Amino acid sequence: MIDVWINGAAMMQTGRHYSLNIDEMGAKVLEEALKDAGYPDLDAIFVASATAEQADKQQMLGAYIAARLGLDKVATFRVENADGSGGSALVLAASAVRSGLYNCVAVVGVDKPNDVLSNQQQDIYSTATDSVYERFFGVTPAAQAAIMAKLYLKKYEYKYEDLALWPVLMHKNGASNPYAYMRKQAKVEDVLDSELVSDPLRLYDVGPMADGAAAAVLCNRKGAVRILGMGSATSSTPFNARQDYDVLYSAKEAAERAYKMAGITARDVAAAEVHDSYSIFGVLAAEALGLAQRGQLLALLKSGADLNVNLSGGLKSRGNVMGATGVYQAVEVAWQLLGKSPFKKADGNIGVIHSMGGADKISTVVVLGL
Amino acid sequence: MEHESVPLYWRNIPAYYRLVARRCKRCGEVYFPPVLKCPRCGSNELEDVELPQEGELVEFTVLRSVPTDFLKQKPVILGLVKLGPAKVLGQIVDAAPEKLKEGQRVEVAFRRVVVDGKYGLVMYGYKFRPRP
Numbered sequence A: 001m002i003d004v005w006i007n008g009a010a011m012m013q014t015g016r017h018y019s020l021n022i023d024e025m026g027a028k029v030l031e032e033a034l035k036d037a038g039y040p041d042l043d044a045i046f047v048a049s050a051t052a053e054q055a056d057k058q059q060m061l062g063a064y065i066a067a068r069l070g071l072d073k074v075a076t077f078r079v080e081n082a083d084g085s086g087g088s089a090l091v092l093a094a095s096a097v098r099s100g101l102y103n104c105v106a107v108v109g110v111d112k113p114n115d116v117l118s119n120q121q122q123d124i125y126s127t128a129t130d131s132v133y134e135r136f137f138g139v140t141p142a143a144q145a146a147i148m149a150k151l152y153l154k155k156y157e158y159k160y161e162d163l164a165l166w167p168v169l170m171h172k173n174g175a176s177n178p179y180a181y182m183r184k185q186a187k188v189e190d191v192l193d194s195e196l197v198s199d200p201l202r203l204y205d206v207g208p209m210a211d212g213a214a215a216a217v218l219c220n221r222k223g224a225v226r227i228l229g230m231g232s233a234t235s236s237t238p239f240n241a242r243q244d245y246d247v248l249y250s251a252k253e254a255a256e257r258a259y260k261m262a263g264i265t266a267r268d269v270a271a272a273e274v275h276d277s278y279s280i281f282g283v284l285a286a287e288a289l290g291l292a293q294r295g296q297l298l299a300l301l302k303s304g305a306d307l308n309v310n311l312s313g314g315l316k317s318r319g320n321v322m323g324a325t326g327v328y329q330a331v332e333v334a335w336q337l338l339g340k341s342p343f344k345k346a347d348g349n350i351g352v353i354h355s356m357g358g359a360d361k362i363s364t365v366v367v368l369g370l
Numbered sequence B: 001m002e003h004e005s006v007p008l009y010w011r012n013i014p015a016y017y018r019l020v021a022r023r024c025k026r027c028g029e030v031y032f033p034p035v036l037k038c039p040r041c042g043s044n045e046l047e048d049v050e051l052p053q054e055g056e057l058v059e060f061t062v063l064r065s066v067p068t069d070f071l072k073q074k075p076v077i078l079g080l081v082k083l084g085p086a087k088v089l090g091q092i093v094d095a096a097p098e099k100l101k102e103g104q105r106v107e108v109a110f111r112r113v114v115v116d117g118k119y120g121l122v123m124y125g126y127k128f129r130p131r132p
Helices: A022-036 A052-056 A061-069 A085-098 A118-126 A141-155 A165-174 A188-193 A249-262 A279-288 A297-302 A322-338 B006-010 B013-018 B068-073
Strands: A005-011 A044-048 A075-079 A104-111 A196-198 A212-219 A225-234 A269-273 A350-357 A362-369 B020-024 B046-050 B054-063 B076-083 B086-092 B105-115 B122-130
Touching: A005 A022, A005 A322, A022 A052, A022 A061, A022 A104, A022 A212, A044 A061, A044 A085, A044 A322, A052 A104, A052 A118, A061 A075, A061 A104, A075 A085, A085 A104, A085 A212, A085 A225, A085 A322, A085 A350, A085 A362, A104 A322, A118 A141, A118 B068, A141 A196, A141 A279, A141 B054, A141 B076, A165 A188, A165 A279, A165 A297, A196 B054, A212 A322, A225 A249, A225 A322, A249 A279, A249 A350, A249 A362, A269 A322, A279 A297, A279 A350, A322 A350, A322 A362, B006 B013, B013 B020, B013 B122, B054 B086, B076 B105, B086 B105
Parallel strands: A044 A075, A044 A104, A269 A350, B086 B122
Antiparallel strands: A005 A212, A005 A225, A104 A212, A225 A362, A350 A362, B020 B046, B054 B076, B054 B105, B076 B086, B105 B122
């Protein structure tokens, strides 16, 4: 098999980019990533986006991103798996290189949820639920996360104050990340005083929707960081029919596959970025990746353990950049392994990303190594 | 969302009005939403079955950040309800959240769910309310 390397990467600060169109944002980070990679001949672009059609009325985004840079004749593909699009696009892009079809491809993750109002963001996000049986009745991923949080806290006898430790840690991490949306520290009291979104989840439990774009150039030519393993899985049981609400099945399966392919265990992981669109998902994702025993992550946080999870600030602080999230995570983990600014060097050579769509519908885990 | 599809709504009326689920003829498992093949035993022999009209509340949340169609109703209570052989996620109405509790008896209530703008459909479906 052919080894796949990250040759170049770029991301832009997340937030409200009112002055840029979605294709321009994609083109901006793609150009930077290509420059970082030394301008290789690009065979294909894989675009990850969750909201392009609904927020920006654009299909075939890859072709328009290519047009902004004069990348004539390049192959373009679009990958949509809701807020898990980024991880899915990474797997497809890396597979295309690994198979020998292409020598050099780019993954571009881009979304602009702030082009619409907050209730319209909920309209869009709710299409990640079952449109007929959930969205129709007003269900959103937030409501599903809330029910899972309630059942998790109950089962493992935690208080809400314990869950509040997650957003506090995320804000601490994100405060020093210049690419992040919410760059300020938060105290447990700030979390407890914030408004309820879907009980028990409060504003601080919810990753704020942010515009963002990130890109990575993957080639068969040796680069700084290699893709060691990849795993993707769905959890097809409908939310209402789940046996357990305290585990992310898709993440667990994806992690097992990716770790096996990379030949690593959870103990080897020195840096991790997980999909904490809601604080409870961050907790469950970290457990699914084996960074804590089932039901024990909050106990670890309470004991003051040092967790190398979401040094970017996660979706809570960096922002929920929807379909672009997985690509951000890949850039963040690569830079953490390399010790590239703004991140300090990870204490090890192995990093993982966990990208998820909806409430445990699909997950992708990618293992990166030096 | 404005301009919901008319055929999309109409073809789902059996589920929305009568909670039509699907039962595996071989192993007896009941699925809601209906499946085309039994995930448990792999059988393709399935039949439609209506879920019971009464059940109990498993868990719920009060959603305050809602999609556009539900702005007038917010906050919306969303609950997991056990209806005989299947669980269903739906709105809980005619209830004060502080009085709702796990295990509470609830029944199906046929209600208006979405009014699609001035010229669109008025769409109905199941919701749940506490049993008196």
